[in-house]
Amino acid sequence: MMHSLSVWLHGTSLSWAARGGLPWLWPLCETLHFVGMAMLIGIIGLFDLRMLGFVKGLPLRPLQRLLPWGVAGFVINLVTGGVFYAGDPLQYLENNVFWLKMGFIALAGVNVLLFYATGLGRRVDEVGAGGDVPVAARAVAIASLVLWFGVMYWGRMLPFLGGAF
């Protein structure tokens, strides 16, 4: 199913544009992909650092107000990543490093779901300046940092271990 989707995608004009039909599109999306990465990792990472006890002076409830900007970074990267995929679907489809990256993103997503589904998100919300979060929330924070830097690692390794450009 992924394969037929990829073959179809390869025939679209978006794919043509990303492959070099519009020479500026790929570098533009690369730039945005790095901006999105900084937003995602910077803001989610700040939240994680706070839960781990750094910058304890920051109360958690208002800090959650920054999170939509981290999500915006993720959306930017989903869209620009989609352009990369469309440009040459098969080089990613048959690439283990690409699937490792996708796997790490999926695990990071599960981590977020667990955080909110178990009610940790609400409990953390009550933690004011100087307060400590539950141990489970610290575990979520460590998992989040490891997984997102892992996503970045596999992304960076695509050209070297996966043979993608």
Next chain:
Amino acid sequence: MMDVLRAIEASGVSVWVRESGSIWSYPTIIFFHSAGLAIIVGLSTAIDLRVLGVARGLPVAPMDRLFPIMWVGFWVNAISGLFLTMADAPAMLTSRLFLFKIAMIGLALITMTSLRRALRLPLAHGEGMPLAARAMAMASLLLWTAAIAAGRLTAYFGPGAEVKGIQ
């Protein structure tokens, strides 16, 4: 001058980074360069957004503790960037795109340190950040974006396009 740059490019370290084919050379160095970027630019972005009025309920003074972490990101990138530049010294150090990137980083660091000073000033409860601090925050966002764009374009159109690392 060009002789010096060529000598740097021909040095053992440069050849190792560029041609060894080791996973620990170019690929690992470029990963660290991305990680450092995410740390300094990401945390700067969070601070900039707060100064510009996002998450107003968040006190700014404790954010002072983030700056040492941001400087770690900076030094990770200064060191990894030094290796990457050495590997392609003559082309990099004569590339306008690369010099533009360095200039953007320099200006962004100035906005970063002046914002740190602004965060230390006492603020009345509920009062917005001073206009000068907001201008610095906006400049910081633009300068980091320009630095990232120049860095990425160096890889595609600039001298970096010649350095492939391992395949």
